[in-house]
Amino acid sequence: MKTFTEQELTDLLACPKVVVEPHRRELRVDGKMKRNDLTLKSLDGKHSFRIFLRQSEDFHENFSIGLVYQPNEEPGSFQLLRCNGRHGGERVHPHHAVFHVHRCSAADLNAGYLEPRNIEAPGSYASFLEAQALFCRMVNVTNADHHFPGISQMWLAFSPAPPRPAPSQPNPTP
């Protein structure tokens, strides 16, 4: 069975990817959720991935956007990264619902845990659309604009404001 290093997992996340199979432009309703799935390959053609997007119909703040790596050998496919909405508690924040990210670790994978158990609160998104934009950057989807129109608009950053003068300093003369 293949074992992984942390660097290999980081490289898999960071390698440029392209969506290879046409998918629906909009999430489709399936029972009590909306969903979409995309198939991707790394630009060098060596690696296959899948992205899943899910959002609860009842609670829009409950969503998941994840990247699944699909090697051709054991241990089989596993989630590299998943951006979650504020669905409720989890082990790191059991009493508060926060937007958070699940990552898998090499130690877990090599020990046989295929679930992404490492949880971090990113603080970088506050909605499904923002999570989608951040996710596409985190996993380096090179043709994201083509498949998620307008997504690059979520990446615009304001230039930092100049520092305010300290109150004790006199105002500059015009």
Place this chain on the structure above:
Amino acid sequence: MIPVELLREQFGAHVTLREKRPGVTQLIVPLFHEDGDMMDIFLDADPGGSAKVRVCDHGLTRMRLSYTFDIDTPNKERIYQRILTENRVADADGELFIETTPDELYLTLLQFSQAVSKVCNMRYFRREVLASLFDELLAEFIESELSRFHPQRSVLPIADRDELEVDWEFRPNGVPFHLFAVRDANRARLATISCLEFQRHRLKFKSLAVHEDMDKLARKDRNRLTNACDKQFTSLKEFQENAVRYFERELVH
């Protein structure tokens, strides 16, 4: 404090409720999935105003399961329905629920959380998880039922070509029978290439392919292997039912 009292206190201390929406209360309890997310359990008040409570998940269990597993075949649907029936949970458009009364709430919660866990564990029926069982089941059968045909594992018919490895070799009548365990397209192609190479080298042999499920192969892979291989068993079950008779017929040749 006696242990039972301690347990009561501990159970009580770890349960909180949070209003998710008007009429919908989310239960915050330390019941976690393997990835550390808490189970999504809600208590919905009866809109009719009765004392009944609906313990439910608002579809979030099926949503979680769908990350890596879809219930998209009659077999999977049958297993799913069996889990629900045996745990007395109902499904309404993908939402799992149990209707209960306040005095039975605690027992219903335990029952419901177990059902949620079992539904999520359906992901273990993923093809690639089952595929790894195919080789084991095949080996178990060969070693227990075909030992008199002298099976050998992982044989290299051409010594300096270690990329052309045969999964099993039998010698029922002195002629080597090369068996390929075909569980996916990669294995099918490797079996095809190996058979053709052995033929090109004019080796004396017969080839068998045992498919995990022949119908799952793409037509071209199936056709190529059929043209290269002498005998195929379309499934492990077929091989288990017919292998002994097959090799016994070969004994007399």
